[in-house]
Structure formats: structure tokens, C-alpha cells
Amino acid sequence: MPLARIKIGGTCCGRAPSDRSGAQKVDFVADETYEVNSLAQGFADILNKVASAGYAPWAVNSPQSIFAKTFAPFALKEGTNFMEYDLVYLRGDCCSGAPANIDRRGFETEQNRPTNLQIPLVRK
Numbered sequence: 105m106p107l108a109r110i111k112i113g114g115t116c117c118g119r120a121p122s123d124r125s126g127a128q129k130v131d132f133v134a135d136e137t138y139e140v141n142s143l144a145q146g147f148a149d150i151l152n153k154v155a156s157a158g159y160a161p162w163a164v165n166s167p168q169s170i171f172a173k174t175f176a177p178f179a180l181k182e183g184t185n186f187m188e189y190d191l192v193y194l195r196g197d198c199c200s201g202a203p204a205n206i207d208r209r210g211f212e213t214e215q216n217r218p219t220n221l222q223i224p225l226v227r228k
Contacts (some may be wrong), residue, residue: 141167
């Protein structure tokens with residue numbers, strides 16, 4: 105059962121080649137939009153308990169912007185943009201990104217930047 109739909113828009117900055125042949129270290133900054141839409145009542149109820157300050161009451165199918173705001177469930181602080189250190193491989197119509205860290209660490213520090221790639225996606 106889907107709990108939420110998240111819309112993130114921002115800038116991807118290529119930084120440097122990685123140790124993996126052809127892959128690039130990139131930094132993603134959510135500097136355009138960051139929105140959360142609860143798709144389940146239980147999730148909306150939780151958000152109303154832990155992320156109510158500065159927001160309208162959370163309700164199913166009522167997206168709200170969390171852009172540059174404090175949002176405890178995602179450890180976001182007011183006035184800062186979400187940023188992720190990632191690894192991407194692009195070639196023709198194929199794109200591979202990094203899988204989640206096996207120990208569930210996020211990619212919010214250079215030390216946590218992934219070193220593996222997922223199976224490539226093909227653009228149709």
C-alpha cells in the first residue's frame with residue numbers, strides 16, 4: 105500500500121568521475137521544490153503528530169510543500185535545502201543510479217556516497 109508521493113525538483117551538479125568506469129559522482133540539491141502528499145490516512149495521522157508546526161493539517165491527497173521548512177520525518181531544517189551525494193552512469197538511452205545503502209544510511213554526506221550501481225534503466 106503506497107503511503108506517500110514525494111515530488112522533488114532541483115539541480116544535479118556533476119562533480120567528478122568515480123572509481124567505477126564511466127560513472128560520475130553527482131550532487132543533487134532540492135533547490136526548486138519538495139512536496140509530500142499523504143496517500144494513506146495512517147501516514148497523515150502520523151504527520152499530524154510529528155510535523156504539524158508550520159503546516160496545514162495533513163490529509164490524504166492534499167500535498168504540502170516542505171521546501172526549505174523544518175520537517176522532522178526527513179530531518180529537514182528550515183532554510184536549508186535537501187542535498188544528496190549520488191553516483192550516476194549515463195550512456196545513450198541507459199541510466200543507472202545507486203541503490204540504497206544496505207545499512208539504510210542516507211546519501212547526505214560524501215562519506216555515504218554510494219559506490220555501486222543498480223541495473224540500468226532504458227529510456228523508451
